[in-house]
Amino acid sequence: MFKIFLIEDDASLFYEIKERLIQWEYKxxxxxxxxxxxxxxxxxxxxxxxxxxxxxxxxGFHWCRMIREHSSVPIVFLSxxxxxTDMVMSMNLGADDFIQKPFHFDVLVAKIQxxxxxxxxxxxxGPALRTWNGAAIEYERNRVKNKEGISELTKNEMFILKLLIxxxxxxxxxxxxxxxxxxxxxxxxDNALTVNVNRLRKKLAEIGLGDAIETRVGQGYIAMExxxx
Numbered sequence: 001m002f003k004i005f006l007i008e009d010d011a012s013l014f015y016e017i018k019e020r021l022i023q024w025e026y027k028x029x030x031x032x033x034x035x036x037x038x039x040x041x042x043x044x045x046x047x048x049x050x051x052x053x054x055x056x057x058x059x060g061f062h063w064c065r066m067i068r069e070h071s072s073v074p075i076v077f078l079s080x081x082x083x084x085t086d087m088v089m090s091m092n093l094g095a096d097d098f099i100q101k102p103f104h105f106d107v108l109v110a111k112i113q114x115x116x117x118x119x120x121x122x123x124x125x126g127p128a129l130r131t132w133n134g135a136a137i138e139y140e141r142n143r144v145k146n147k148e149g150i151s152e153l154t155k156n157e158m159f160i161l162k163l164l165i166x167x168x169x170x171x172x173x174x175x176x177x178x179x180x181x182x183x184x185x186x187x188x189x190d191n192a193l194t195v196n197v198n199r200l201r202k203k204l205a206e207i208g209l210g211d212a213i214e215t216r217v218g219q220g221y222i223a224m225e226x227x228x229x
Contacts, residue, residue, distance in 0.1 A: 002116055003027045005046035007037060007063060008078070009055050017050075020105045026112070037063055038070075046073060048116060051095075053079040053086060061089060068094045072142045074115045074155050078103070084191070091195035094154045097182065098192070114182060119155045132165050133212055133225055148207040156181060157200040164213060164223035173220035197221060 004026050008014040018028040029044045031037055034057045041049070049067060051060040064075055077090040080101040087098045096119075097111055130137050135146035142158045144151045153161065163180060164172055178193050201213055214222050 001025055001027050002047040003029065003044060004112070005029050005041055005044050005049045007031055007049065007051045007055065007060065009034065009052065017105075017108070020109070021112075024109055024113075034058075038066055041067060042070075047120070048112060049073055049075045051075060051077055053077060053081060053090075061093060064090065064093045064095060068154070072152070072154055074119050076111065076115065087192065088195055091192055092199060094199075096154065096156050111182070115155075118159060118181070130165070132168070132223070133209060135207065135209060137161070137165065144204065144207065144209070146207050146209075151203040151207050153200065153203060156196050157203065160196060160200055161204075161213075161223070164221060165225075168223050168225045171216050171220045171222045175220075177220070 004021060006014060006017060006028055008017065008030065014030055018030070021028050029040070029046065031040055033040075034055065037058075051063055053060040055063070060077060060079075064077070067073065067075065072094075074096040075094065076097045076099060077086075077095050078099050078101060079086055082100055090098050096115055099108060099111065130139075133146075135144050137144055139158065139162060142153045142155060144153065144161070159181060160177060163177065174193060181193070181196075197213070201210060204210055204212055212224055214224055216222055
């Protein structure tokens, strides 16, 4: 049974989401004291986190930052705000998805299922470790390591990198990436993929691999592998 940590201060909405997710056999934990969000997170050890943006004490962006300092657990934002910068901010902070309120519960469940399926199943498909351009790609630990240092990735970033590496020196289209990442990308802004790829590039650049992923305008992305890394 997957554990979901729901950080939502609207009690009626919290219990409505909880009841719906329990029907799908998810175990849902909430926050009793918003001064102890991280303590609750640590004790629950969730498989996925859902965060509202507007919260007491600190907003959802703050808690996303705090969680990302300790964990790569998938994070989904909920928000009644419709400004594009909210989605960009959430993706830049390492969120895996963004759902605007009001939302259809079937969409929420579908997105949760897609994320959990991707995050907790893909690592069993093939080796847990491989090398690429002189770096060790540690799939199960979500990190890339070489002599320049270690880059910690989110689940989405590692999934993108894994898919590109599996098709090294070949173009992977944006549509394919979005379909594989979010299953039904009709509910996802095209900008979400751009944000994730740019964040991945930035992290790879920190260990000298900034040019390893190239954009093919109008086509997609390609992971280049040197002949003699």
